[in-house]
Amino acid sequence: MPSPLAGLKVLDFTTLLPGPYATMLLADMGAEVIRVEALNRPDMLRLLPPMVEAGMSAAHATINRNKQSIALDLKRPEAVEIIRRLVESHDIVIEQFRPGVMQRLGLDYASLKAINPALIYCSITGYGQNGPMKDRAGHDINYLALSGLASYSGNRETGPGLHAVQIADIAGGSHHAVMGILAAVIQRHSSGQGQHIDISMLDGAIALNTMAGAGFLADGRTPEAERELLNGGSFYGYYRTRDGRWFSVGSLEPQFAEGFFRAIGQPGWLSRVADVSPEQQQRLRNDIQARFAKNTFEEWRMIFEPLDLCVEPVLMLSETTCHQHSQARDLIVDVPDSSGKPQAQLACPIQFSSAPLQYERTGVMPGTDTYDVLHALGLDQQAIDQLVDKGIAGR
Numbered sequence: 001m002p003s004p005l006a007g008l009k010v011l012d013f014t015t016l017l018p019g020p021y022a023t024m025l026l027a028d029m030g031a032e033v034i035r036v037e038a039l040n041r042p043d044m045l046r047l048l049p050p051m052v053e054a055g056m057s058a059a060h061a062t063i064n065r066n067k068q069s070i071a072l073d074l075k076r077p078e079a080v081e082i083i084r085r086l087v088e089s090h091d092i093v094i095e096q097f098r099p100g101v102m103q104r105l106g107l108d109y110a111s112l113k114a115i116n117p118a119l120i121y122c123s124i125t126g127y128g129q130n131g132p133m134k135d136r137a138g139h140d141i142n143y144l145a146l147s148g149l150a151s152y153s154g155n156r157e158t159g160p161g162l163h164a165v166q167i168a169d170i171a172g173g174s175h176h177a178v179m180g181i182l183a184a185v186i187q188r189h190s191s192g193q194g195q196h197i198d199i200s201m202l203d204g205a206i207a208l209n210t211m212a213g214a215g216f217l218a219d220g221r222t223p224e225a226e227r228e229l230l231n232g233g234s235f236y237g238y239y240r241t242r243d244g245r246w247f248s249v250g251s252l253e254p255q256f257a258e259g260f261f262r263a264i265g266q267p268g269w270l271s272r273v274a275d276v277s278p279e280q281q282q283r284l285r286n287d288i289q290a291r292f293a294k295n296t297f298e299e300w301r302m303i304f305e306p307l308d309l310c311v312e313p314v315l316m317l318s319e320t321t322c323h324q325h326s327q328a329r330d331l332i333v334d335v336p337d338s339s340g341k342p343q344a345q346l347a348c349p350i351q352f353s354s355a356p357l358q359y360e361r362t363g364v365m366p367g368t369d370t371y372d373v374l375h376a377l378g379l380d381q382q383a384i385d386q387l388v389d390k391g392i393a394g395r
Helices: 018-028 058-063 077-087 101-105 109-113 140-147 167-191 201-207 210-219 254-263 267-274 278-292 297-304 317-321 324-328 370-376 381-389
Strands: 009-013 032-038 051-053 067-072 092-095 120-125 195-200 237-240 246-249 311-313 332-336 342-346
Touching (some): 009 018, 018 032, 018 058, 018 067, 018 167, 051 058, 067 077, 109 120, 167 201, 195 201, 297 311
Parallel strands (some): 009 032, 009 092
Antiparallel strands (some): 246 311
């Protein structure tokens, strides 16, 4: 059976993480993605060590897998005309420039809709296409700060903590972009019309305040760091072992809490859970920490592994990738690079029962597919060579 998104054709004008991660998901699910890259402005993600080949980082090779790449100077009218011709046969455009950039190039939604009324056009920005901050620069940390999420994360004494992954970029931007695009594809089946999708990473981050936001809007109480059920205001949290490793404890439900306190040899502490005052909960956390500090990571692992109590070890990434569950779920895949050599990558997390995902190749160097794409568009070798010689296209 064909891949779920087989037949969908995407033009990808994005760089760094939010847009490329979104189009990686689309490509993993079978969409045909052409990545449109600048001739003289390299994507900085290509340069982030470690490198898997000259000019190609492991991160870039992963999130740009299964995509073709053409290199064009979009400031040249000939390059813009190539895009306009490609739009005639493509379903989706996804771009990540600041508002107004694509309009100046003549590649905004209104211009391309006139060519292809069924076109779905997705813009990913930090602050959206309108509003007083629409032209402001930002990064993941800034969106989390403005969203309110950072205010009740981290520690009361040391402040908000830095996250190891880009929550606003991926959960706020990439995932919402894919959801919006696929919803627009479904709507197009009945309407025959495309539309412009405006994705703001700040908007997406604000929406992640699901439970705390609902509570605030209901009673006006502002959530605080280490004062809520899941952010340090209860015994739910991380505890350090004698040898410096960590365990996660999420045993909130009564049956899990009872089993947890029994497993650490303190069944009487269960009664202390009912006193939700910050002072009493801090004392309970301190006592649990002191108990965890008496045993090594491996000793606690042996205790909790056979028990179903929402208690799990904090694994290093090296342990996660070789964990029996990760292997059983095929979460590490081999993807051939440009020479055909298999490169280990994290798999797409979406699994389909009747359409196994295909991993055809890793990300490629800019312009790798310029000739093939332009030839399919009807240009002959001489015409393509002229575009390359004039610095309009690259390969």
